[in-house]
Amino acid sequence: MTSPVTTPKETFLADYKQPDFLIDNVNLHFDLDPQHTKVISTLSVHKNPNTETADCVLDGEQLELVSVKINGRLLQGNEYLRTDKQLLISAVPEQFDLEIVTIIHPDKNTALEGLYYSGSLLCTQCEAEGFRRITYYPDRPDVMAVFTVTIAADKAAWPIMLANGNLAEQGVFEDGRHWVRWHDPHPKPSYLFALVAGDLYVQQDSFTTMSGREVKLEIFVDHENSHKCDHALMSLKQAMLWDEKTYGREYDLDVFMIVAVNDFNMGAMENKGLNIFNAACVLASPETATDNDYYTIQSIVGHEYFHNWSGNRVTCRDWFQLSLKEGFTVLRDQQFSSDLNSAAVQRIADVNQLRSMQFAEDAGPMAHPVRPASFIEISNFYTVTIYEKGAEVVGMIKTIVGAEGFRKGTDLYFKRHDGQAVTTDDFVTAIEDATKVDLTQFRRWYSQAGTPVVAVKTHYDHAKEVFSLTLSQTCPATPDQAEKQPFHIPVALGLLDADGNAMPLQLKGENLAALSNTIVLSLTEAEQTFTFVNVESSPVPSLLRGFSAPVRLDAIRTSSELAFLMANDSDSFNRWDAGQQLFINVLLGLVSAMKKDVELAVPHILVEQIESVLEDADTDPALVAKMLSIPSENYLAAQMQPADVDAIHRAREFLKTTLAKKFKKQFSAIYQYLNEQKKAYAFNADDMAKRSLKNTCLSFLMASNDPMQTQRCLKQMKDADNMTDLLAGLSLMADQKGPEAEHALRAFYEQWQHDRQVVDKWLTVQALSKQSDTLLRVKGLMKHPAFSMKNPNNVRAVIGQFCRNNPINFHAKDGSGYAFLAEQIIVLDKLNPQVASRQLGAFNSWQQYDADRQAMIKKALNNIASQKGLSPDVYEVVTKYLAAGE
Ligand code: 0A1
Numbered sequence: 001m002t003s004p005v006t007t008p009k010e011t012f013l014a015d016y017k018q019p020d021f022l023i024d025n026v027n028l029h030f031d032l033d034p035q036h037t038k039v040i041s042t043l044s045v046h047k048n049p050n051t052e053t054a055d056c057v058l059d060g061e062q063l064e065l066v067s068v069k070i071n072g073r074l075l076q077g078n079e080y081l082r083t084d085k086q087l088l089i090s091a092v093p094e095q096f097d098l099e100i101v102t103i104i105h106p107d108k109n110t111a112l113e114g115l116y117y118s119g120s121l122l123c124t125q126c127e128a129e130g131f132r133r134i135t136y137y138p139d140r141p142d143v144m145a146v147f148t149v150t151i152a153a154d155k156a157a158w159p160i161m162l163a164n165g166n167l168a169e170q171g172v173f174e175d176g177r178h179w180v181r182w183h184d185p186h187p188k189p190s191y192l193f194a195l196v197a198g199d200l201y202v203q204q205d206s207f208t209t210m211s212g213r214e215v216k217l218e219i220f221v222d223h224e225n226s227h228k229c230d231h232a233l234m235s236l237k238q239a240m241l242w243d244e245k246t247y248g249r250e251y252d253l254d255v256f257m258i259v260a261v262n263d264f265n266m267g268a269m270e271n272k273g274l275n276i277f278n279a280a281c282v283l284a285s286p287e288t289a290t291d292n293d294y295y296t297i298q299s300i301v302g303h304e305y306f307h308n309w310s311g312n313r314v315t316c317r318d319w320f321q322l323s324l325k326e327g328f329t330v331l332r333d334q335q336f337s338s339d340l341n342s343a344a345v346q347r348i349a350d351v352n353q354l355r356s357m358q359f360a361e362d363a364g365p366m367a368h369p370v371r372p373a374s375f376i377e378i379s380n381f382y383t384v385t386i387y388e389k390g391a392e393v394v395g396m397i398k399t400i401v402g403a404e405g406f407r408k409g410t411d412l413y414f415k416r417h418d419g420q421a422v423t424t425d426d427f428v429t430a431i432e433d434a435t436k437v438d439l440t441q442f443r444r445w446y447s448q449a450g451t452p453v454v455a456v457k458t459h460y461d462h463a464k465e466v467f468s469l470t471l472s473q474t475c476p477a478t479p480d481q482a483e484k485q486p487f488h489i490p491v492a493l494g495l496l497d498a499d500g501n502a503m504p505l506q507l508k509g510e511n512l513a514a515l516s517n518t519i520v521l522s523l524t525e526a527e528q529t530f531t532f533v534n535v536e537s538s539p540v541p542s543l544l545r546g547f548s549a550p551v552r553l554d555a556i557r558t559s560s561e562l563a564f565l566m567a568n569d570s571d572s573f574n575r576w577d578a579g580q581q582l583f584i585n586v587l588l589g590l591v592s593a594m595k596k597d598v599e600l601a602v603p604h605i606l607v608e609q610i611e612s613v614l615e616d617a618d619t620d621p622a623l624v625a626k627m628l629s630i631p632s633e634n635y636l637a638a639q640m641q642p643a644d645v646d647a648i649h650r651a652r653e654f655l656k657t658t659l660a661k662k663f664k665k666q667f668s669a670i671y672q673y674l675n676e677q678k679k680a681y682a683f684n685a686d687d688m689a690k691r692s693l694k695n696t697c698l699s700f701l702m703a704s705n706d707p708m709q710t711q712r713c714l715k716q717m718k719d720a721d722n723m724t725d726l727l728a729g730l731s732l733m734a735d736q737k738g739p740e741a742e743h744a745l746r747a748f749y750e751q752w753q754h755d756r757q758v759v760d761k762w763l764t765v766q767a768l769s770k771q772s773d774t775l776l777r778v779k780g781l782m783k784h785p786a787f788s789m790k791n792p793n794n795v796r797a798v799i800g801q802f803c804r805n806n807p808i809n810f811h812a813k814d815g816s817g818y819a820f821l822a823e824q825i826i827v828l829d830k831l832n833p834q835v836a837s838r839q840l841g842a843f844n845s846w847q848q849y850d851a852d853r854q855a856m857i858k859k860a861l862n863n864i865a866s867q868k869g870l871s872p873d874v875y876e877v878v879t880k881y882l883a884a885g886e
């Protein structure tokens with residue numbers, strides 16, 4: 001296999017060493033120009049007394065070096081050494097001032113790391129290792145310094161110039177240029193540095209903090225988006241208040257700024273005082289954004305804001321500790337969304353994502369622990385394991401120590417480590433010290449990869465009124481770890497009697513029954529039996545309530561047991577979960593019936609349950625919509641070895657159509673009722689729930705193959721005053737063939753071609769179409785003027801959606817989907833390695849398919865691997881995927 005020019009180096013946690021040099025102050029001066037930006041960096045440096053080396057090594061990539069001065073003396077070329085990644089200056093004093101001048105070319109920067117040009121904006125992205133593309137610097141999170149940033153540029157072209165912290169000074173030059181100086185008093189690592197310049201609209205507001213300080217809030221967007229800032233601003237104020245109330249965290253600068261940019265590799269970035277957002281994650285108006293967008297924006301604005309404490313004030317010692325800030329901050333944003341909207345819906349969405357994506361990652365070639373032991377390219381580790389499983393791990397700590405203990409623990413953590421760069425272990429220690437709960441064994445969640453499987457056996461002794469529950473745990477091997485030690489797994493549990501009522505929970509040896517209907521058991525051994533006494537009748541256990549641990553439950557439950565839980569469990573998450581399991585059993589049954597050529601039928605027990613869910617549609621429409629959502633094809637594929645893509649698709653379609661026909665009257669009535677209740681769009685949990693149920697009904701109605709329903713769908717689109725209803729209609733139409741569908745798509749584009757966020761939705765609905773010619777359409781879209789390979793949102797909307805969320809087409813028998821992805825990755829890698837590597841993720845579960853498909857995927861992977869000059873990003877992933885197949 002051909003590797004990149006030099007084989008990328010692997011970095012190990014075990015090799016961590018403190019930095020040899022520390023920086024107290026950084027003074028940056030930027031002479032901005034998209035083609036040619038000059039950066040003068042002046043650092044006050046001192047030797048770290050704890051280390052030995054006297055050579056000062058700085059990181060730097062793709063920089064033109066102009067000059068290096070130490071204490072004002074210009075160094076000659078032979079006084080330092082340069083490689084393509086570093087600058088080494090030997091024999092430096094214990095303490096010195098270092099001035100480095102570099103030139104960079106933002107307009108050539110398609111990788112979108114460092115300083116780059118997006119539309120008419122100049123902006124930065126420095127996490128994880130982008131700062132080294134701006135200047136030479138010890139670009140690692142444990143070097144924290146106070147930054148002062150001066151920006152100078154032509155005033156007409158760059159009227160707004162922003163950096164972190166508070167505005168200190170500004171002025172104008174005589175030649176039409178102007179300058180600003182920003183000062184951030186909080187020491188920070190280089191990855192939190194940010195700069196933005198451009199001609200932007202600003203929407204302002206303010207927030208008074210718990211101690212009475214007034215903070216200016218500003219959102220900067222392109223002028224044409226001036227009407228799309230309200231929701232993000234409102235979300236920001238909600239987040240600031242929530243963090244004060246829930247975690248006692250107050251904001252600490254005079255101003256908090258958010259900027260929307262069109263070209264961005266991820267969702268958003270928490271730069272101190274100057275968050276930079278992917279425009280799609282901040283802009284919203286009822287006509288252009290769906291409920292889902294509104295929801296996501298609220299949660300991402302919260303997420304980035306919460307980083308101000310969990311990430312910025314207390315940061316990571318090294319990138320192996322990434323989950324220290326990300327896992328904890330995701331938990332915080334989940335709590336925030338849950339408090340502001342519906343807790344059950346939030347939990348269901350989080351678990352759905354975890355199960356469909358993180359479990360797949362844990363079961364695939366890139367499996368890694370929440371605290372990885374090594375990496376080649378850190379950008380590849382912004383994963384669902386670090387983020388979502390990381391959040392589950394912190395959530396389990398909260399479950400184990402209780403909400404009050406957790407708050408004591410986080411208070412201690414923030415106080416003890418304010419201004420420091422620390423480890424996940426420091427976080428756990430702070431919680432232990434505050435609560436006196438021993439989390440020694442729990443720490444294995446940070447070091448062991450893989451999804452544990454918990455098997456369940458039960459026994460009821462009628463005569464003694466004793467119920468015993470035997471739980472055993474195993475964890476499958478992952479590429480770097482064959483053997484696993486038992487985890488500390490909190491298992492939340494309730495018992496139901498035959499009428500569905502909660503039963504008292506009294507563990508043997510305890511005097512009294514637990515006060516609540518749910519107790520949390522600590523499973524710490526490979527096998528453990530929990531004995532409940534005074535259990536008057538044979539109970540039905542409700543296990544892992546609220547999904548109390550990120551494990552797979554291996555409990556043999558009959559369909560009638562699942563139906564019983566679906567109808568009676570007081571834990572709404574578990575009610576939903578029982579329904580999902582029932583769906584899965586039915587779908588897998590349909591798949592095997594198909595194989596045996598037996599006539600397909602939907603079991604009565606499911607039909608009955610759906611009937612009662614529909615009867616109850618009024619009580620909790622959000623939950624009902626979730627209860628009616630059939631598990632995705634991808635998730636079903638993960639439950640089958642080998643996954644039969646076509647059979648799964650057909651089984652799912654059959655189930656949907658059967659239910660649609662059986663309950664047409666009910667779906668129609670609910671739809672009608674909700675549609676008539678229409679009022680002006682507002683984003684709140686109640687209205688969102690109703691729209692969600694209405695559109696779920698519409699999607700069932702469309703599955704009934706009745707032309708009348710198509711008319712209904714078109715009418716909804718015509719009448720819609722909001723993007724939620726319009727897009728729901730359009731995506732149902734895009735699944736159809738024929739002139740009506742084509743017309744709907746054309747009309748939509750004509751109406752919205754001026755709006756990038758809406759155009760991305762238009763691209764997505766087409767990439768997701770179930771029609772068999774979708775790949776052809778996708779290729780056509782990539783030639784459309786609305787599409788650019790350099791824009792990550794476009795790439796995700798077309799290539800990403802097709803390859804990840806359209807399994808029936810991506811996994812086409814002829815391998816065309818695989819060849820397509822390989823080709824795109826090869827092109828993308830030259831432009832933007834981070835985006836290329838992420839798209840490669842569509843091959844993560846390649847070993848779960850049949851031998852023919854595996855052979856074709858392997859060919860596609862080999863095609864990528866044989867390319868000259870691969871980025872470390874793509875190299876790492878493709879190598880690991882291929883190694884798994886050896
Ligand atoms: N820290 C950000 C995520 C992020 C990571 C890398 C980026 O650029 C390559 C950008 C953003 C967050 O958690 O929101």
Ligand code: ZN
Pocket residue numbers: 303307325326329
């Ligand atoms: Zn984050």
